[in-house]
Amino acid sequence: MNKVVDKLPKNMLGSEQLKKELNACVWSELIEPDAFEETWHAIMKRYGLANNDWFSSMFASRRFWVPAFFRDFPMSSLIKTTSLSESQNNFFKRYSKSRANLMKFYMNYNHALETQRSNSAKLEYYDSTKVPILRTELEIEKHASTIYSGSDYNAIQEVIVYACFSLSCATLGVSTNREIEVYNVKDKDSNSWTVTYSIGDDTYFCGCKKFERLDLLCSHIFCVLKYKFVKLIPEKLRGGRWLKSQFVKLIHGGFCDDQEIHLVVDKKKIAFKNLYALFIETTQSIEGNIDQINAFAAIMEEGKKQLLGEGVILSD
Numbered sequence: 136m137n138k139v140v141d142k143l144p145k146n147m148l149g150s151e152q153l154k155k156e157l158n159a160c161v162w163s164e165l166i167e168p169d170a171f172e173e174t175w176h177a178i179m180k181r182y183g184l185a186n187n188d189w190f191s192s193m194f195a196s197r198r199f200w201v202p203a204f205f206r207d208f209p210m211s212s213l214i215k216t217t218s219l220s221e222s223q224n225n226f227f228k229r230y231s232k233s234r235a236n237l238m239k240f241y242m243n244y245n246h247a248l249e250t251q252r253s254n255s256a257k258l259e260y261y262d263s264t265k266v267p268i269l270r271t272e273l274e275i276e277k278h279a280s281t282i283y284s285g286s287d288y289n290a291i292q293e294v295i296v297y298a299c300f301s302l303s304c305a306t307l308g309v310s311t312n313r314e315i316e317v318y319n320v321k322d323k324d325s326n327s328w329t330v331t332y333s334i335g336d337d338t339y340f341c342g343c344k345k346f347e348r349l350d351l352l353c354s355h356i357f358c359v360l361k362y363k364f365v366k367l368i369p370e371k372l373r374g375g376r377w378l379k380s381q382f383v384k385l386i387h388g389g390f391c392d393d394q395e396i397h398l399v400v401d402k403k404k405i406a407f408k409n410l411y412a413l414f415i416e417t418t419q420s421i422e423g424n425i426d427q428i429n430a431f432a433a434i435m436e437e438g439k440k441q442l443l444g445e446g447v448i449l450s451d
């Protein structure tokens with residue numbers, strides 16, 4: 136899409152309207168392939184680009200790059216119009232060179248992994264020390280705050296708030312039988328979506344397929360959960376990759392079978408959290424100093440010997 140400007144005939148370069156229409160058509164994750172094709176052809180016709188070689192070849196290879204064709208694939212954040220995909224690109228660019236030999240690739244690969252692990256440890260530390268601010272009275276939001284990690288909780292919170300307070304998000308119609316419940320949900324752009332709940336296996340499915348694609352719940356399913364007075368996010372809708380790690384989850388509290396959320400105050404866990412915070416804080420502040428790193432490692436080694444004696448094999 137960055138190349139569009141180079142490929143457009145000169146007399147069309149100034150057409151902001153064309154760029155806007157093209158972007159809206161290409162970057163919509165919410166339309167099916169045939170709707171994409173229809174809109175694309177209409178744009179090409181309207182702007183006299185139907186015989187343009189470059190646009191024709193891009194259309195011919197649409198299956199490989201247009202998000203509408205990836206609606207059923209779990210894509211995490213690889214295809215997204217937001218800065219998330221840019222940061223993914225950035226990450227790969229930083230750690231790869233086109234002419235690197237195998238050795239260099241291997242070293243860069245290790246470096247990239249180490250950086251990811253270190254970032255993950257930092258985020259986990261922030262997550263363990265931050266208490267999220269709730270914006271609704273709903274139990275389901277409280278529950279979300281105990282299971283999702285930092286920025287992903289914010290994303291889910293936006294969806295919950297939208298589903299709860301937006302007048303345009305409404306559950307319009309319900310039809311049920313013994314096996315499935317079908318809900319008709321309208322969103323802010325007046326699109327209507329069908330959310331299906333299979334009673335037998337306790338699963339929800341929404342036509343927008345956001346959950347299948349990103350592992351994140353959409354506002355349409357939340358509308359239905361609210362409508363059904365569901366208090367906890369159903370297990371199958373939690374999505375693995377955005378959850379707090381087991382360690383952080385324990386600190387923020389648990390919930391019991393009676394569908395009420397209780398904050399668990401556990402001295403052992405708090406002490407462990409403080410120890411972990413101390414470790415992360417210390418390692419972060421000595422990061423750039425090899426002498427201090429060696430000294431800290433020696434202190435820890437010594438401490439380990441004192442606590443556990445020599446030759447003790449750690450187990451969990």
Ligand SMILES: [Zn+2]
Nearest residue numbers: 341343353355
């Ligand atoms: Zn949806």
